[in-house]
Amino acid sequence: MTQAELILQPGVRPEDTASLRKQPSLISRLARSRSALIGAFVVLLLIGVAASASIITPYSPIDQHFVLQLQPPSLAHPLGTDEFGRDILSRVIFGSRWALLVGLLADGIALVLGVLLGLLSGFYGGWVDGVIGWFTDVTLAFPYLLLAMIIVALLGPSIVNAMIAMGVVYTPKYTRLVRGTVLSLREIEFVQAARAVGVSPVRMIMRHILPNCIAPIIVMATLAIGWAIVETAGLSFLGLGAQPPTPEWGAMLSSGRTYMLSAWWIATFPGLAILLTVIGFNLLGDGLRDVLDPYLRNR
């Protein structure tokens, strides 16, 4: 039963509903979501590891020691060494910096571009909506990895260009999301009232529409960080992202592929790091969605 329904029930006194009037804060609601808590823990752990990488790593992630090549996990090298004798643990730890950077920048590019286009498309409608909608449809007609590969080929293979490519690829997802939300908001009374009293379009978008789109954007942004990390690792795996000797998880997987049957640890641990990171962002995103969208709670 919703709060409104409870209040409207016969026999319910105002003092009975007093506690319902004040909604708990987002943080306290998040704290009650198990998936959000686990997700937040994993994400904070990743941030902590990335921030203290140079302090906690036992070895350099780049220096090569050929006498130590392809060593299995041991006390000295808990995750073993790769074909150049580099410590996998140190490379995985430093890789967390790239993962975070990739996730935040690729997602950031998509968020800024996508939200802007979605706001313009939904708010102005007409030919603006037509052009942006056409561009979105065209982008979505590409298999996204192929589009990212082409953008990287245009710009040249590097981790920065891979981030830009993923940013462009994810832009239509935000555009569609925000456009849909703006379309429904446009018809609500407070927006029509603002328009009636002559509020400027920019002020209307910034003060009245954007703040009401924030919840789905936050959820999408959290989930998309995880997706961007996986996809950019995929580009590196194909040789289009991070280049050797950068300790990036996708590139590590790519070089470890050759030794998969003889030295399993080279590709296994970077893959586990990706998996754990993406699980963290997915759980946090799911938790946020549960909290921000009560309809989906307990699903």
Added chain:
Amino acid sequence: MIKYALRRILQMIPVLIGVSLLVFFGMHVIPGDVAQLLLGDKSTPDSLARLRQQLGLDQPVYVQYIKFLFEAAKGDFGLSLRTRQPAWTEVWQALPMTVELSSFALFISVAVGIPVGVIAATRQYSLFDSLSMVGVLIGVSMPIFWTGLILMMIFGGTLGWFPIGGILDDSITLQRITGFHLLDALWTRNPQAFGSVLQHLVLPALALGSIPMATVARMTRSTMLEVMRQDYVRTARAKGLQEQLVLVRHALRNTLIPIVTVIGLELGVLLSGAVLTETVFALPGLGRLAITSLLSRDYSVVQAIVMVSALIIVVINLVVDLLYVYLDPRIRYT
């Protein structure tokens, strides 16, 4: 319905023109002269000029684009710089592998995802529900290429149950008729080849299908939970219908629309994932051709791949939309 389908087909045209614009001008921005790439080191200024004229590269860009558009409509994307074969032939030879792999992956994901979702929904909060949802979370979070490597290591390397690459044992010959390995094996009544192809396809299809499988299971579970609370399900139970019949005839059928939507949306994931899966398992498909062509700057093949992939995506999206009507007679398009 027919009017709607025709309108949707017409709407596909500007999208495909947009894709062609992006691909054509994208390939023009990349540094490097196509004529130079085609002639290689043996080029002279005269031969370069002749080839540019022959290819129409001396004409204004918009003329080149219109020419490209008309040629592309006829399936002519020029010659591959790598193999000197028509680009279309290259794509046409690689396409069946990707379709075969993606279809098999989709089949596995639906065959596993729907039952898992249904059981999880009917036993909400049970151990099976919790374990399957953990599995779903891991499934959607695992990078496809890593899943492939792990499957290859465990089931190919350690246990030796499946081959770790390729599509057919070297000792077996298969006459190519349709280009689809499984179909050709059936057509030529070659059970040995059929078994071998199937065995080669299992690991890549499992890797590629892992994300759609998880998504389908999650979507089936949440939709089933919603449907099971509907009045008509309560009525079906109240009139004494067997629980299995209630599930299959009343609940499951109504969960098919969101599931079909997910399958439609996952097509992009499958085609993108095919690039990675085919690279990991050395399968001669469209994805592997795409990465090889991009890395060797074989742009005519890239253009052909993009146009074909975009066409597949928009057509499948149309088919998904039309399937809604079949699945839910309440939906009527005008």
